[in-house]
Amino acid sequence: MLRVDAIQEGIVLDHIRAGTGLRIFEELGLGKTGYTVALLMNVPSTKLGRKDMIKISGVLDLDLTLLGLLDPGISVNHIENGQVNKKINPGLPERVEGFIRCKNPRCITSIEPSAQVLFTLVRAAAKEYQCFYCGERVRV
Amino acid sequence: MAIPKVARSLYGRHFVDALDFTCEEYESLFSLSSAVVRSPLEFTAICRGKLMATLFFEPSTRTRLSFEAAMVRLGGQVISVADPQTSSAAKGESVADTIRTVAGYADLIVMRHPKEGAAKLAALYSPVPLINGGDGAREHPTQTLTDLFTIKSSLGTLDELTVVFCGDLRYGRTVHSLIRALSRYRGTRFFLVSPEELRLPGTLKEEIRGQGLEFQETERLEDALPHAHVLYMTRVQKERFFNEEDYLRLKDAYVVTAERLSALNDGAIIMHPLPRVSEIATEVDEDRRAVYFHQARLGMYARMSLIVHLLGVV
Numbered sequence: 001m002l003r004v005d006a007i008q009e010g011i012v013l014d015h016i017r018a019g020t021g022l023r024i025f026e027e028l029g030l031g032k033t034g035y036t037v038a039l040l041m042n043v044p045s046t047k048l049g050r051k052d053m054i055k056i057s058g059v060l061d062l063d064l065t066l067l068g069l070l071d072p073g074i075s076v077n078h079i080e081n082g083q084v085n086k087k088i089n090p091g092l093p094e095r096v097e098g099f100i101r102c103k104n105p106r107c108i109t110s111i112e113p114s115a116q117v118l119f120t121l122v123r124a125a126a127k128e129y130q131c132f133y134c135g136e137r138v139r140v
Numbered sequence: 141m142a143i144p145k146v147a148r149s150l151y152g153r154h155f156v157d158a159l160d161f162t163c164e165e166y167e168s169l170f171s172l173s174s175a176v177v178r179s180p181l182e183f184t185a186i187c188r189g190k191l192m193a194t195l196f197f198e199p200s201t202r203t204r205l206s207f208e209a210a211m212v213r214l215g216g217q218v219i220s221v222a223d224p225q226t227s228s229a230a231k232g233e234s235v236a237d238t239i240r241t242v243a244g245y246a247d248l249i250v251m252r253h254p255k256e257g258a259a260k261l262a263a264l265y266s267p268v269p270l271i272n273g274g275d276g277a278r279e280h281p282t283q284t285l286t287d288l289f290t291i292k293s294s295l296g297t298l299d300e301l302t303v304v305f306c307g308d309l310r311y312g313r314t315v316h317s318l319i320r321a322l323s324r325y326r327g328t329r330f331f332l333v334s335p336e337e338l339r340l341p342g343t344l345k346e347e348i349r350g351q352g353l354e355f356q357e358t359e360r361l362e363d364a365l366p367h368a369h370v371l372y373m374t375r376v377q378k379e380r381f382f383n384e385e386d387y388l389r390l391k392d393a394y395v396v397t398a399e400r401l402s403a404l405n406d407g408a409i410i411m412h413p414l415p416r417v418s419e420i421a422t423e424v425d426e427d428r429r430a431v432y433f434h435q436a437r438l439g440m441y442a443r444m445s446l447i448v449h450l451l452g453v454v
Contacts, residue, residue, distance in 0.1 A: 106254075106256045106276050106277065107257055108235065108253070108255040108256065108257040108260075108275075109257070110255070112235055112255075112261060113234055114234050114236040114237075114261075114265075115236075115261050131257065132257070132260065133256065133258075133260050133261060134255075134276075134278060135256070136256075137343065
């Protein structure tokens with residue numbers, strides 16, 4: 001059994017759907033931060049069967065919106081003094097700024113540099129979001 | 141004649157989407173529009189000293205003229221971009237910057253833009269009321285205001301009506317806005333008549349269903365005509381197609397003639413947002429149920445009422 005030490009201060013992303021961990025690692029830019037990071041893949045899990053995990057030592061703040069979008073079932077554990085201080089399940093975010101691009105070629109965001117791309121959740125069951133500007137719907 | 145009491149809640153507001161205003165606020169707009177129709181001379185100086193800017197980044201004849209006529213008839217003045225090809229947009233200026241600049245000159249801005257959601261973006265940056273004069277295939281709220289006012293003036297009510305939409309229901313923005321607006325009135329029923337390629341988008345059908353309203357889709361106008369209180373015809377718009385072949389194939393899918401209209405009730409009205417191409421035969425113009433040119437005139441009065449409300453000048 002592979003073992004990775006517990007961290008004293010930082011964040012543990014748990015219950016990541018198996019196979020999604022690497023994408024989350026890349027989207028969060030963890031390879032470039034300089035933090036000590038462990039990415040564990042296909043870890044046995046009673047809840048999921050297999051899961052991915054990411055342990056980040058030293059960091060105490062992450063973009064929960066982004067995490068919720070990538071994997072709404074994820075658990076975000078904040079670790080202080082070696083103990084879980086706070087546990088958050090981000091779920092699907094109601095508003096997403098700047099992460100989803102509108103695919104409608106007629107949308108104003110396709111030509112306007114100042115437009116802050118904004119999507120709002122319209123159907124959680126289908127993971128469907130709607131562009132604030134043109135109303136185009138996308139599934140994430 | 142006394143000027144009717146207006147909804148103060150509209151003062152300083154933008155008008156980007158037909159649903160930005162409540163049915164009560166629309167009533168206030170209709171009430172003042174009717175007052176202008178009855179006594180236009182009462183309103184000739186009401187906007188003296190006010191300046192309206194019209195920014196049309198896409199060709200328009202009637203909407204722009206209607207707005208400009210409305211402001212001039214209210215005693216206000218108009219500045220406008222003569223040709224979008226030579227405007228700041230052609231030099232690469234963003235919509236946000238253009239709006240912030242123009243808002244420094246004018247008390248009110250009317251904007252038409254080919255991109256969807258452009259008016260929503262502009263409203264975020266405009267410190268003065270901004271009216272959406274059409275943004276791509278998405279919204280054209282003052283056409284909706286015009287259409288509702290025409291129906292109300294002609295039939296006396298907006299409740300319990302059966303409205304037949306015919307033609308391009310997929311790209312026709314006036315249709316989308318009007319369907320959403322009519323969905324808020326009691327007992328509205330829709331017939332949606334179009335070729336399969338130009339059917340109403342699924343999301344809008346979901347909205348109608350969500351409101352608990354009835355609608356029927358058909359490719360045969362004859363099925364719908366006997367039920368109609370309102371027949372709303374639309375043009376198949378060339379500029380909404382990427383492919384000219386598709387346009388040519390579908391542009392004459394439905395043509396209304398005097399003979400076809402024998403199935404339409406005497407008390408019904410025939411509307412069209414104009415310009416018409418070939419979808420209504422010119423012989424129909426003589427039919428007393430044809431209100432489309434009157435509708436265009438009422439649009440000017442409705443815009444006069446809108447300007448007065450947004451500027452808060454009464």
